[in-house]
Amino acid sequence: MAADSSGTVQVLVVDDEEPIRNALKKFLAQQQFEVYAAGSGEEALQQLRRHRISLMLCDIRMPGTSGVDLVPQAIEIEPELAILMLTAVNDATSAALCMQRGAMDYLTKPIELADLGRAVQRALKRREMLLENRHLNQWLKEEVTTRTAELHRERQKLERISVATLEALVNALEAKDPYMRGHSARVADLSATIAHQVGLSDEEVEQVRVAGRLHDIGKIGTREAVLNKEGALTPDEFEHVKQHVLIGSQILAPLVHLGDIISAVRGHHERWDGTGYPDGLRGEQIPMAARILGAAEVYDALSTSRAYQEKLTPEQAIQRLADLSGTVIDPTVYDALATIVGRRGTLVFLDEGGGAAT
Ligand SMILES: [Fe+2]
Incomplete structure (x- = not known):
């Protein structure tokens, strides 16, 4: 699981309502996460620039930048960010839009803390797998490029040797x-x-x-x-x-x-x-x-x-x-x-x- 150098996973809670923000913060801190909080989209972007956040828990309805608009901006800053949306019962459309823009999952308010805990673990696990996959793909790509270049060089060498051998024969013949x-x-x-x-x-x-x-x-x-x-x-x-x-x-x-x-x-x-x-x-x-x-x-x-x-x-x-x-x-x-x-x-x-x- 991605973590800072101390091994702690950093999580960001974004909600304009302070009581909710504090409750989420407290719960996540109990789960051994290092928790940062933001009361608005703008503040969230600042926090994302400042810390190595692995997961963002994000309200959809906020004054200023809404959760829907925050998702793509957050991903631009932190492409590997796992995002969980918090949505009102009647706002499934916005939640779907957030998913389209790169959020990983959404939870409907009021939130059961046990559900939240599981959703956070799920999202982090998924992020970890995506990261591993990306690294593996990158490694494979580099490996294939290196091996192809090696093979190409070897083949060219053999080709040159075969031609040179024949040229030597021609020279011997002409001599x-x-x-x-x-x-x-x-x-x-x-x-x-x-x-x-x-x-x-x-x-x-x-x-x-x-x-x-x-x-x-x-x-x-x-x-x-x-x-x-x-x-x-x-x-x-x-x-x-x-x-x-x-x-x-x-x-x-x-x-x-x-x-x-x-x-x-x-x-x-x-x-x-x-x-x-x-x-x-x-x-x-x-x-x-x-x-x-x-x-x-x-x-x-x-x-x-x-x-x-x-x-x-x-x-x-x-x-x-x-x-x-x-x-x-x-x-x-x-x-x-x-x-x-x-x-x-x-x-x-x-x-x-x-x-x-x-
Ligand atoms: Fe000839």
């Missing part, structure tokens, strides 16, 4: 091939820049970046002899290489948190005119992230050294890509890429030198 070294990181950065340029949200831009890092992970399943072959591929070998988009999306499939990243990896060799693989999607059927990866990958292939070609300058690479816009590459993506390259003059890549050493 074997001097021409491919750094390819995924470059495609990732360029793709993210294109994604931003075409107006994707920050979250989507980050998805495109991760997709870029992982887009060729399926090459883990490509035979080394084919992967490292310097000349043109036979039709069979080309079919084998094409599998990397399917293998890649299969590797990523269990990581459900990757969401659209998986379809981007699967679709990065689709072509705008529908002649790409693996699904022969065309135009806007191809996910935007996949269209961006496809363009960035071609740009990267043209602008870095390969066994079979000298690297092109950014301007030359963009010129070459212009011929592919509308057939291989989404024209919108091409425009974005051309704008970026034009704006930067030259794109600075993370690791241009992979092939130069050999």
Whole structure:
């Protein structure tokens, strides 16, 4: 039961008739309550501000502020206040109004003291339960918020670890091939820049970046002899290489948190005119992230050294890509890429030198 530091429950009696006030005060004091009294609504509000009152016993008919008007004002000062109304026999309507406004119960005059004692205990018990409930709810709410945040953090950590592990695999794969070294990181950065340029949200831009890092992970399943072959591929070998988009999306499939990243990896060799693989999607059927990866990958292939070609300058690479816009590459993506390259003059890549050493 709420009490002051001495353990005594503080009760306020509000009645304009002094004999009633004194009788109630005396009775409640006998019940071991610390009793304050007020002869008017105004005085009651002062007492409520001054003390930590748990229960208010309140007459309805008083000159000045009536009991009906006092109830909401009292609750504003002391939201946890239990209020018992004292009403005349013929005033059930006002009593009901007080209950609506937050009073807990009412007693009809003349009051039997035994009834009053029970009603006071009942009201205080109810107040205590309400308080406990409120604390429990508050605690639960905080607990749920904390646990949810913890879970969220844990999940994000696991997600980051799973992506980082896969990126490490990609790096290991690329490290074997001097021409491919750094390819995924470059495609990732360029793709993210294109994604931003075409107006994707920050979250989507980050998805495109991760997709870029992982887009060729399926090459883990490509035979080394084919992967490292310097000349043109036979039709069979080309079919084998094409599998990397399917293998890649299969590797990523269990990581459900990757969401659209998986379809981007699967679709990065689709072509705008529908002649790409693996699904022969065309135009806007191809996910935007996949269209961006496809363009960035071609740009990267043209602008870095390969066994079979000298690297092109950014301007030359963009010129070459212009011929592919509308057939291989989404024209919108091409425009974005051309704008970026034009704006930067030259794109600075993370690791241009992979092939130069050999
Ligand atoms: Fe690829």
